[in-house]
Amino acid sequence: MHTADGVVSALRARGELWDVAPGVVGFRGGALTLLRRLEREIAQLAQREAPEEWAAPPALPMRTLERAEYFSSFPFWLTAAYHLPDDELALERIATDVEPALAAQGAGRRTDVALPPALCYHVFERFAGHHLTTQTVTLTGTCWRHEGARLSALERQWAFTMREIVCVGTAGDVEDFRQRGMRLAGALASRLDLDAGFLVATDPFFAPTARGKAIVQRVKALKHELALPIGNERSTAAASFNNHERFFGEAFGITLATGEPASSACVAFGLERWLLAFLVAHGVDSHAWPSLDATFAEAES
Amino acid sequence: MHTADGVVSALRARGELWDVAPGVVGFRGGALTLLRRLEREIAQLAQREAPEEWAAPPALPMRTLERAEYFSSFPFWLTAAYHLPDDELALERIATDVEPALAAQGAGRRTDVALPPALCYHVFERFAGHHLTTQTVTLTGTCWRHEGARLSALERQWAFTMREIVCVGTAGDVEDFRQRGMRLAGALASRLDLDAGFLVATDPFFAPTARGKAIVQRVKALKHELALPIGNERSTAAASFNNHERFFGEAFGITLATGEPASSACVAFGLERWLLAFLVAHGVDSHAWPSLDATFAEAES
Numbered sequence: 032m033h034t035a036d037g038v039v040s041a042l043r044a045r046g047e048l049w050d051v052a053p054g055v056v057g058f059r060g061g062a063l064t065l066l067r068r069l070e071r072e073i074a075q076l077a078q079r080e081a082p083e084e085w086a087a088p089p090a091l092p093m094r095t096l097e098r099a100e101y102f103s104s105f106p107f108w109l110t111a112a113y114h115l116p117d118d119e120l121a122l123e124r125i126a127t128d129v130e131p132a133l134a135a136q137g138a139g140r141r142t143d144v145a146l147p148p149a150l151c152y153h154v155f156e157r158f159a160g161h162h163l164t165t166q167t168v169t170l171t172g173t174c175w176r177h178e179g180a181r182l183s184a185l186e187r188q189w190a191f192t193m194r195e196i197v198c199v200g201t202a203g204d205v206e207d208f209r210q211r212g213m214r215l216a217g218a219l220a221s222r223l224d225l226d227a228g229f230l231v232a233t234d235p236f237f238a239p240t241a242r243g244k245a246i247v248q249r250v251k252a253l254k255h256e257l258a259l260p261i262g263n264e265r266s267t268a269a270a271s272f273n274n275h276e277r278f279f280g281e282a283f284g285i286t287l288a289t290g291e292p293a294s295s296a297c298v299a300f301g302l303e304r305w306l307l308a309f310l311v312a313h314g315v316d317s318h319a320w321p322s323l324d325a326t327f328a329e330a331e332s
Numbered sequence: 333m334h335t336a337d338g339v340v341s342a343l344r345a346r347g348e349l350w351d352v353a354p355g356v357v358g359f360r361g362g363a364l365t366l367l368r369r370l371e372r373e374i375a376q377l378a379q380r381e382a383p384e385e386w387a388a389p390p391a392l393p394m395r396t397l398e399r400a401e402y403f404s405s406f407p408f409w410l411t412a413a414y415h416l417p418d419d420e421l422a423l424e425r426i427a428t429d430v431e432p433a434l435a436a437q438g439a440g441r442r443t444d445v446a447l448p449p450a451l452c453y454h455v456f457e458r459f460a461g462h463h464l465t466t467q468t469v470t471l472t473g474t475c476w477r478h479e480g481a482r483l484s485a486l487e488r489q490w491a492f493t494m495r496e497i498v499c500v501g502t503a504g505d506v507e508d509f510r511q512r513g514m515r516l517a518g519a520l521a522s523r524l525d526l527d528a529g530f531l532v533a534t535d536p537f538f539a540p541t542a543r544g545k546a547i548v549q550r551v552k553a554l555k556h557e558l559a560l561p562i563g564n565e566r567s568t569a570a571a572s573f574n575n576h577e578r579f580f581g582e583a584f585g586i587t588l589a590t591g592e593p594a595s596s597a598c599v600a601f602g603l604e605r606w607l608l609a610f611l612v613a614h615g616v617d618s619h620a621w622p623s624l625d626a627t628f629a630e631a632e633s
Contacts, residue, residue, distance in 0.1 A: 049458065051389045051396075052445045057454060058387040066387065086359040086367065088352045089474045089491040093433035095352075102432030106423045110415045113442055114478035115407055122407045126539040131403030132394035132444055141414055141440045143433055144353045153358060157350065173390045173474070177415035190390040238427040 034262030038310040039184045045315075054182035054189030061317055062306065068323055069305045070194070074171065076215050077196045080208065080298075081169035085157075087150045089172065093143040095156045098282050101148070103238035108176035110146045110189070113139035146175035150195040151279075151297045158199055159283040163293065165200025167208065185307040186267055192302040198295065199285060202276070205296035209272045212298030216257050216270045223305075224321045225259050225312050232256040232271065244278075259308035269304040273297050335563035339611040340485045346616075355483035355490030362618055363607065369624055370606045371495070375472065377516050378497045381509065381599075382470035386458075388451045390473065394444040396457045399583055402449070404539035409477035411447045411490070414440035447476035451496040452580075452598045459500055460584040464594065466501025468509065486608040487568055493603040499596065500586060503577070506597035510573045513599030517558050517571045524606075525622045526560050526613050533557040533572065545579075560609035570605040574598050 042048035047062035058066055078084070090112060096102065101109075115122060121138055128134035147153070150170040158166070174193045182189050198208040213229060220227035232254045233245040248254045253274040258266035273296060279285070280292035287293050313320045343349035348363035359367055379385070391413060397403065402410075416423060422439055429435035448454070451471040459467070475494045483490050499509040514530060521528035533555045534546040549555045554575040559567035574597060580586070581593035588594050614621045 051393055055389050055391045057389040063387050086364050088356050088358040090356045097433045103427040106426050110413050112411050113414050114411045117480040125407050126404040132398045136442045139442045141437045179418040
């Protein structure tokens, strides 16, 4: 068993991982090959559950987050886009400044276009106001969560790759979906020879008004996380399995044929955390890895 | 021949494309299947040229853009990230505001973390200060260019998917690479039954100090674009082929074995524009499309 720090240092030394900002990294070489294989494996798992894949837009309107009560729940994570003013004089001042990057930062216009903290919001937004029978959708993309001083490469990235499966429908269907997601994720961890554990978890709701939700989560066991070891007796939550009950159905006016608000659940994988846990367990040298070809072929059969 | 507006309206009506902000869209259904096939085809083309693929980080430090003289060249496009303050009281004010999205926008801290306007900057940043022989790398990812009122779905997106191939090396190698890129892109357009034309082009340099670069580009034919028709006698630049001469080699201190600054060139594809041109040429109904299976199989042989 290696350590998270050891793995990240080794990948940096080999040039297979590099940092462009706290928690924002690039990949090449063996680390990238492995990341892509894990992505494919998890995508196959998702496609078994979700007949339909969507391409998530790379941004999300803040009004969607507002509708989801995001700002009382997880405001600390929020990352959004700013751009420069569409004004010749202002641009000229930036272009001719001796420190143009600093000048650009000062002149930037903040927009109401957020970078997605999770992908399921796209699904609720698209289904808003719809009557539906149970639907399952999968999406992948970059998610952004600013975690200040806690940011670190692979383990807790500002920008990370999420694969999410979202089920909207009857209470029974969405809980069955969530339970199947837990079994599939546990089986994947076994195939990768990772020592997974499931924990009942809660989201880090911010506002006192939202904290009641965490109590309900815990009491009803609505959120589980799959914990993978990353050395030094620590683990990382590499996947989460969330039953939202009717919260998003009510917030977005999504209803069942009966007219009742739909329930929803999502299963979300953090790809860089799977990569980290795999490398902590098996080392950064591919010759010491369990045979991935056999592993992945078996998964496909 | 259909029109760009007609195609976008038809995809929106079918729910295969939706807008979350000006020039920021999601895909599903047939449009997504086609986009993925075009992505694969263009990735295969890139892999023939570039033995190595990198995963582009989803952000870029502004100091890299500064080094590339970006702020006198294309400041108008710049999009960057802001996040909320790491301050309980400020977050509480946002969480309890009656218009939290607006409050969040006002309180946001602008960072020096840009969303990439192109992917080649990642390559120059990584090669900065290196001695090298000719290297070719390919990357894909979301690029951001804010174009104000000109933004439109597919044709001119704020956030779009770029596939880029970057060659850094001797002047002869990088120009040969660029010429091969033009031939490969032209052959791809033919296989897709698209009526491509190549144009000598210039970049829209902003500052008077930078405009000399556009004159050099035109006189020396350092930039070509592949124009694909999108109806109403209009076309879109679906790929560009750029010889930067020693500009980035000098700016980033990248040198050849001789000690001279390296030259560079890049070939960049805008995926959503290929999708648009394909749908304008062949319509949104897949039964009227040229046989993609044959097309793609032929490309692989």
